Amino acid sequence: MKYLTEYRDPELVKQYVDQIHHITTKPWKLMEICGGQTHSLVKNGILDMLPDKITMVHGPGCPVCVTPVSIIDEAVYLAMQPNVIICSFGDMLRVPGSGKSLLEAKAEGADVRILYSPLEAVQLAKQNPGKEVVFFAVGFETTAPANALSIVQAFKSGITNYSILASHVLVPPAMEALLSDEENQIDAFLAAGHVCTIMGMEEYYPIAEKYKTPIVITGFEPVDLLQGILMAIQQLENGTYKVENQYTRYVQREGNRLAKETMEEVFAISDRVWRGIGTIPQSGYEVNEQYKHYNARVKFTLDLPVAEENKECISGSIMKGLKKPFQCPNFGTACKPEHPLGAPMVSSEGACAAYYHYAAVVEQV
Amino acid sequence: MQLSCPMPKFDFDVITLGHGSGGLLTHKLLQSGVFDILKNELLDQQHDGASFTLNGPVAFSSDSYVITPAFFPGGNIGELAINGTVNDLAMCGAVPKYLSLAFIIEEGLTMKEFWEILVSIKEATQKANIKIVTGDTKVVERGKGDKIFINTSGIGLIHPKANIHHNNIEPGDQVIISGNVATHGIAIMSVRKGLEFETTIESDTVNLNHTIEKLLDRFGNDIKFLRDPTRGGVASVLNEVAELTSLGFELDQKNIPVDEQVDGACEMLGLDPLYVANEGLFIAVVKQSIADAFVAALRADENGANAAIIGEATTEHPGKVLMKSRVGGRRVVNYLTGEQLPRIC
Numbered sequence: 001m002k003y004l005t006e007y008r009d010p011e012l013v014k015q016y017v018d019q020i021h022h023i024t025t026k027p028w029k030l031m032e033i034c035g036g037q038t039h040s041l042v043k044n045g046i047l048d049m050l051p052d053k054i055t056m057v058h059g060p061g062c063p064v065c066v067t068p069v070s071i072i073d074e075a076v077y078l079a080m081q082p083n084v085i086i087c088s089f090g091d092m093l094r095v096p097g098s099g100k101s102l103l104e105a106k107a108e109g110a111d112v113r114i115l116y117s118p119l120e121a122v123q124l125a126k127q128n129p130g131k132e133v134v135f136f137a138v139g140f141e142t143t144a145p146a147n148a149l150s151i152v153q154a155f156k157s158g159i160t161n162y163s164i165l166a167s168h169v170l171v172p173p174a175m176e177a178l179l180s181d182e183e184n185q186i187d188a189f190l191a192a193g194h195v196c197t198i199m200g201m202e203e204y205y206p207i208a209e210k211y212k213t214p215i216v217i218t219g220f221e222p223v224d225l226l227q228g229i230l231m232a233i234q235q236l237e238n239g240t241y242k243v244e245n246q247y248t249r250y251v252q253r254e255g256n257r258l259a260k261e262t263m264e265e266v267f268a269i270s271d272r273v274w275r276g277i278g279t280i281p282q283s284g285y286e287v288n289e290q291y292k293h294y295n296a297r298v299k300f301t302l303d304l305p306v307a308e309e310n311k312e313c314i315s316g317s318i319m320k321g322l323k324k325p326f327q328c329p330n331f332g333t334a335c336k337p338e339h340p341l342g343a344p345m346v347s348s349e350g351a352c353a354a355y356y357h358y359a360a361v362v363e364q365v
Numbered sequence: 366m367q368l369s370c371p372m373p374k375f376d377f378d379v380i381t382l383g384h385g386s387g388g389l390l391t392h393k394l395l396q397s398g399v400f401d402i403l404k405n406e407l408l409d410q411q412h413d414g415a416s417f418t419l420n421g422p423v424a425f426s427s428d429s430y431v432i433t434p435a436f437f438p439g440g441n442i443g444e445l446a447i448n449g450t451v452n453d454l455a456m457c458g459a460v461p462k463y464l465s466l467a468f469i470i471e472e473g474l475t476m477k478e479f480w481e482i483l484v485s486i487k488e489a490t491q492k493a494n495i496k497i498v499t500g501d502t503k504v505v506e507r508g509k510g511d512k513i514f515i516n517t518s519g520i521g522l523i524h525p526k527a528n529i530h531h532n533n534i535e536p537g538d539q540v541i542i543s544g545n546v547a548t549h550g551i552a553i554m555s556v557r558k559g560l561e562f563e564t565t566i567e568s569d570t571v572n573l574n575h576t577i578e579k580l581l582d583r584f585g586n587d588i589k590f591l592r593d594p595t596r597g598g599v600a601s602v603l604n605e606v607a608e609l610t611s612l613g614f615e616l617d618q619k620n621i622p623v624d625e626q627v628d629g630a631c632e633m634l635g636l637d638p639l640y641v642a643n644e645g646l647f648i649a650v651v652k653q654s655i656a657d658a659f660v661a662a663l664r665a666d667e668n669g670a671n672a673a674i675i676g677e678a679t680t681e682h683p684g685k686v687l688m689k690s691r692v693g694g695r696r697v698v699n700y701l702t703g704e705q706l707p708r709i710c
Contacts, residue, residue: 004632013692045694222692348635358696 007221016226017049020233027053028236029185030229031178031321033171034192035062035349036220042354044222054233057185057321058354060174060274061192063139063167064091064347065315068273069307071167072097075136077304078165078296079110085128086165087121088136089143090114094337094346098307102136118150118164125154125162134296137164141195144168144285145259148266151287151294163296166286169272171195172203173283178320179211186321188232190218190225193247200255204243212241219247266291275309275343276316313342318351325355332356370487372480373397380474385504395502398476402483403490407463407498415498417463419522424459426450427518435482435512438552439567443482445644446515447489448572449595454519455577456591456647458527461493464519467501471510482513493572495519524578526585531609533589539656540614540676541649543576543669544569545624546599547631550641555630566626571645576668580649584659590650593643597701600639602648603676603686604700616676616688616698640701650678 006012032038038058041047047056060066076097079086086102093103093114106112111131115121118135125133137147147164154162171192178184191204196217208215214235218228228246235242245251263285272284287295296302312330317323325331325344335341337356344350375397383390400408407415428449435442447464454461466486470479490497552568573593580588594602599621603614623631623638631638645668651659656674663669676688686698 008691010692043696044690044692045696046692047694049694357699 004221007219007223009223012223013049013226016223016230020054020226020230021051023230023237024051024053024233025237027055028187028233029055029057029321030188030190030232031057031059031186032190032218032225033059033061033175034195034220035065035347035351035354036194037061037190037192037218037225038351039349039354039358040220040222041225042358046222046225047359050229054229057324058318058351059189059321060178060277060319061140061171061195062319062344062347062349062351063143063169064095065319065343065350066169066274066277067092067095067138067167067343068275069096069098069309070273070304071165072101073099073304073307074297074302075102075165076100076105077302078134078300079105079112080108081132081300083131085111085113085124085131085133086136087113087115087118087124087133089116089138091347091349092136092138094340095343096310096340118147119153122150122154122157122159122162125159126157129161131161132299133162135162135164136167138167140169140171140192141198141263144263144267145198145256148262151266151291152262154294155291160293163294163299164287165296166267166284168267168285169274170269170283170285172207173280174274174277175207176211177277177280177283179207179213181320183320183322186213188214188216188236190228190232191215193217193219193224193251196245196247196251196255198256198259201243201245201251201253208241208243214241215243217243217245217247217251219250276313276319278316310341315342315344315352318344325352328352370402370484372477373401375476378476379472380470380476380479380504381472382504382506385470385502391502398480398483399500399502402487403466403497405496405498407496408500415463417498419462419520422523424454424457424521424523425518426453426457427516428453429514429516431511431514432553433511434553434556435478437556437568439549440570441482441485442513442515443484443486444489445570446517447486447493447495448570448644450517450519451489451493451495451572451574452593452645452647454521455574456529456593457521457523458529458577458581458591459521459523460578461495461519461521461574463496463498464490464517465499466497467516468503469510469514469516470502470504471512472504472507474512478512489572493574524581527581527588528586529588529591531590531606533586534606534610534612534650534678535589536612536678536680537653538589538650538678539653539674540603540616540678541651541656541660541663542599542622542673542675543573543647543649543663544645544671545622545627546594546643546646547627547638547641548624549644549646550598551627551630553642554634564626564630566624566630569643569645571668573645573647573668576663576666577647579666580659580662583662584651584655587652587655588649588659589652591647593647595644596642598638598640598642599648600637600686600698601701603698606650607684607686610678611683613679613682613684614676614686615679615681616686618688618691620673621675622671622673639698653677
């Protein structure tokens with residue numbers, strides 16, 4: 001991890017913190033989009049280093065957190081079918097559905113496998129021709145290319161016992177939904193560096209322009225985050241609202257062409273329900289008509305009753321930046337990682353989990 | 366590992382249900398395999414249990430080993446089962462003496478694999494200078510186990526100078542780690558099915574009893590507390606102690622030794638080294654005045670080359686473990702909840 005140490009250099013961190021303190025004159029509210037950024041901020045104790053005038057609020061960029069109960073229910077339903085192997089990233093297993101989580105389904109005998117890549121699921125389908133293998137395809141623009149590629153590969157290899165349960169969501173429509181919300185208090189965004197590595201920067205220019213909001217594409221290490229915050233504060237203090245790129249070591253303006261083409265081949269843009277936020281138009285990917293045989297919803301004619309979200313969980317307000325996890329009456333009491341009311345408490349990128357695991361110090365000491 | 370004992374000729378290649386039936390096959394397996402290789406005067410009694418005399422206060426400990434895969438870089442389940450219980454006894458301030466050894470074998474385990482496990486058990490007992498004095502073998506149907514599970518229980522004599530108890534910990538006492546954290550857990554994960562990644566990381570499973578005995582000889586009851594941070598890692602041990610003592614712990618991340626490859630693997634998998642399982646590693650809480658000498662003594666020992674002071678006990682934030690981050694921030698180090706699951710992106 002040598003290439004990372006320079007982005008964790010305590011001296012550089014101090015320099016950026018000093019600069020941020022030096023230039024901040026007014027109160028500003030910044031939202032970091034990605035849960036990975038939230039965790040890095042909290043885990044490294046960066047929130048406590050910032051001036052009191054700067055409030056960081058934690059955005060909806062945690063794919064596990066925004067997956068609605070109804071899709072978890074679909075995954076659990078599929079897992080409980082005989083002859084089905086359901087594959088998922090580890091994060092999704094503990095997230096509660098309306099009845100149970102995938103982890104509980106597994107304990108009851110369902111064949112649930114944790115995989116690191118959807119391409120392994122295609123292999124699994126090849127090795128188990130008598131079974132249906134379903135990959136629970138969760139994530140933002142970051143995981144979508146590999147999930148799309150898995151379908152292309154299955155198609156090319158003539159594998160028909162493979163499908164995906166898509167729960168893909170897109171960042172720019174969510175940013176627009178937040179900014180157009182009448183309760184919106186966000187002054188600037190730190191956009192998710194890895195999403196832009198795939199998608200590029202183009203989508204963000206009209207948003208910055210329309211809502212007069214600075215957007216800084218930012219990485220995940222302490223120095224990345226502080227540099228991103230500094231760039232955003234500089235813009236706010238100067239009254240500008242540009243799209244800037246802090247994460248230049250990975251992000252290019254046009255993004256990754258090959259990855260985008262693969263997604264376009266397999267997916268169609270669709271409306272998507274975001275847990276705690278509601279339906280955001282044109283904010284997700286579904287498997288398109290051409291590849292519908294690889295869509296688990298079509299293959300298993302899924303039509304489950306739509307379950308209600310747990311009303312006690314205020315994840316919507318947290319992901320809109322209106323509340324902090326500590327402001328939830330259930331935080332750390334009725335809602336803990338071992339018995340969560342909502343996904344942000346169990347996802348490794350969830351804001352509530354970050355505060356629960358690393359930041360109790362802020363309030364309690 | 367080179368097998369130092371040639372495998373005797375068995376008239377079966379694979380262990381079957383019959384080997385656990387208590388009948389002739391069990392007899393054959395034990396007579397030509399287990400008893401021979403682990404031979405000692407107490408085991409040779411071949412009774413339902415072992416009879417012996419111990420003079421003085423004793424520590425008694427038990428642990429089950431279900432590790433998957435059973436063979437991993439740097440060792441196998443056999444030596445792990447011996448070292449684990451030997452180390453648990455050592456952490457009580459005891460000098461381990463006798464162990465029981467019980468196998469639960471899934472039918473289908475090859476004799477070659479079983480023999481390899483037995484040989485490493487034998488070597489581990491020799492290295493730790495302990496004896497296996499009683500045991501048991503059961504075989505379960507295919508699919509009802511995971512190759513082999515082992516339980517060991519052990520008994521040891523408390524070192525005359527030892528007084529290990531969390532109640533002895535006082536504010537200002539120093540927290541010392543005997544080496545790099547997270548190595549064992551990452552070595553195991555690197556060969557787990559579906560997660561193979563190329564690395565040269567090997568498990569550091571080893572017996573610590575001789576190391577601990579030497580430290581107790583020299584530092585006696587200035588060593589307040591000892592624990593090997595196996596499952597749940599360093600974070601879980603310190604949280605447990607913080608809760609029991611109503612003291613807090615303040616750690617300094619930059620002093621916590623982690624091998625560079627292990628750190629990289631943790632980064633890639635989204636795991637925190639403080640929560641990853643360890644073997645062959647221990648945490649000591651010692652009086653401040655001996656901390657430097659303790660670390661120096663450990664560094665001179667074969668099991669403590671990377672030993673370091675990683676934090677101290679404090680009356681601030683009772684029951685909580687806090688850590689100064691590498692970049693100078695501060696955060697809570699909480700209990701591990703459930704299993705550490707790999708992240709999405």
